[in-house]
Structures are given as structure tokens and as C-alpha cells.
Amino acid sequence: MTYELTNEEKAAIVEQHLKSVSYSLYNSQLDLIEAQSVFSPDNDSIAGINSRITDLNSKVSALNAELDSLSA
Secondary structure, eight states, X not given: OOOOOOHHHHHHHHHHHHXXXXXXXHHHHHHHHHHHHSSSOXXXXXXXXXXXXXXXXXXXXXXXXXHHHHHO
């Protein structure tokens, strides 16, 4: 038996992914605040966190595009 997901079901899954990525993004933003708050910030660590934030923002954009396509 084959079951095809409805657009509403797919949207719910995408929203779960968005929530998960949003948690990761906020955690990374907190990591950045912590990394910058020390007396001698580690520039390599800060660069890595900024890179992670950029990647997560790209994921959010892609997921939002998918969500938009399901409501069209």
C-alpha cells in the first residue's frame, strides 16, 4: 500500500524542521555571545560560529521556500 502525503502533512513536517533549525540557530547565536564575551575572544572560534549561523540561515531560507511551494 502506497500512501501519498498531503500538502498539509508535508507542511507540518517542514515546520518541524524549521523549529529544529531555529533552535540550532538560537543556540549558535548564544554561542557567539559567549565567545565574544570573554577577555580574549578566540577569532577562529568566532569565525566558525559565524559560519554555522550563515549555514543555518540558508537552511531556514530553503525550508521557507519549500513551505511556500506547498501552499501555492
